[in-house]
Amino acid sequence: ELESIFAKDGIKFLGWSAELPPICLVGPKIFRTFDDIKGLKVRAPGTAAKVIKSWGGTGVSIPASESYMALQRGVVDAAYTTIATVTSTRLWEVTKAITFGRVGGSPTPVCMNLKKWQSLPPDVQKAFEKVNREMPPWAYQHARAFVQKTEDFLKTKFKEHYKWSPEEAEKWSEPSRGYxxxxxxxxxxxxxxxxxxxxxxxxxxxxxxxxxxxxxxxxx
Incomplete structure (x- = not known):
């Protein structure tokens, strides 16, 4: 069904990769309750600013690459991002605490231009299809290992760290459902x-x- 939906826009849907790394909040303190984020300016990507608003903060749409300077200069008080971005941008240098979430970004579709797909020889198409069946479990296992390794690393870099329990994660997810x-x-x-x-x-x-x-x- 997804394949037919993508095809209408000239896209060949090949399959899925793993979810993006889980989100986290970095800032001046641990975020355990909505009171902790109330009134703060929080960097968030695109429409995720609506999530911050639902929590009582003010979402500020800033590219991930500018998060470091925004935190350093006080343009924002905190940042809503992924553990991968925190690692690559070294946000522990300009903020104090990290709160690990339990929610990923989104499943990642693997696609190709439909006309290009149709131009490929049958044996090449079969090779793509074979790899696409093998890729999800491979990506899943590697992503799990990455998450554990990265969270352990970040715990050594921030002065404070905390991870939401499943119950806390559910509570934080509730206000933004459906956005x-x-x-x-x-x-x-x-x-x-x-x-x-x-x-x-x-x-x-x-x-x-x-x-x-x-x-x-x-x-x-």
Whole structure:
């Protein structure tokens, strides 16, 4: 179904890679409750500024590459970003504490120009399809290892660190639910709603399987 949706825009959908690294908050203190973020200016990418607003802060849309200077100069008080970005931009040099979340960015689709795909010989297409079946579990395992290694590293760099419990992560997620999918459904109607319902069904099934130990957790 996704393949046909992408094809309408001239895109060949090949498959999925792993989720982006989990989000975190860096700032002058640990963020345990909404009171901790209330009134603060927080760097956030694009529409994620709406998430910050739902928590009581003020989202400031700033590119990740400018986070260091923004924190150093006091343009923002904190930053909402990923552990990978924190590592590459060395944000521990300009802020004090890191709060690790338990939510990833988003699944990463692997795509190709449809006309280019159609121009490939059958044997090359088969090679792509084979690799695309093998890639998700490979990327999953490597991403899990990366998350653990990176979080351990960052704990040694920040003066304070804290990781939300599953219950805390659920509490922080609640205010911002729907800020992406609701506008999409309003714009595209029933096809978007049907797709979203399927995503929720799979998510519910996976969550139940994880509770029973039948499916691994991406972020521990």
């Amino acid at each position: 992406i999918w609701k506008p999409a459904v309003q714009k595209f109607g029933k096809p978007a709603q049907d797709l979203w319902d399927k995503i929720l069904a799979v998510a519910k099934e996976t969550a139940e399987a994880r509770k029973q130990g039948k499916a691994p957790k991406f972020f521990e």
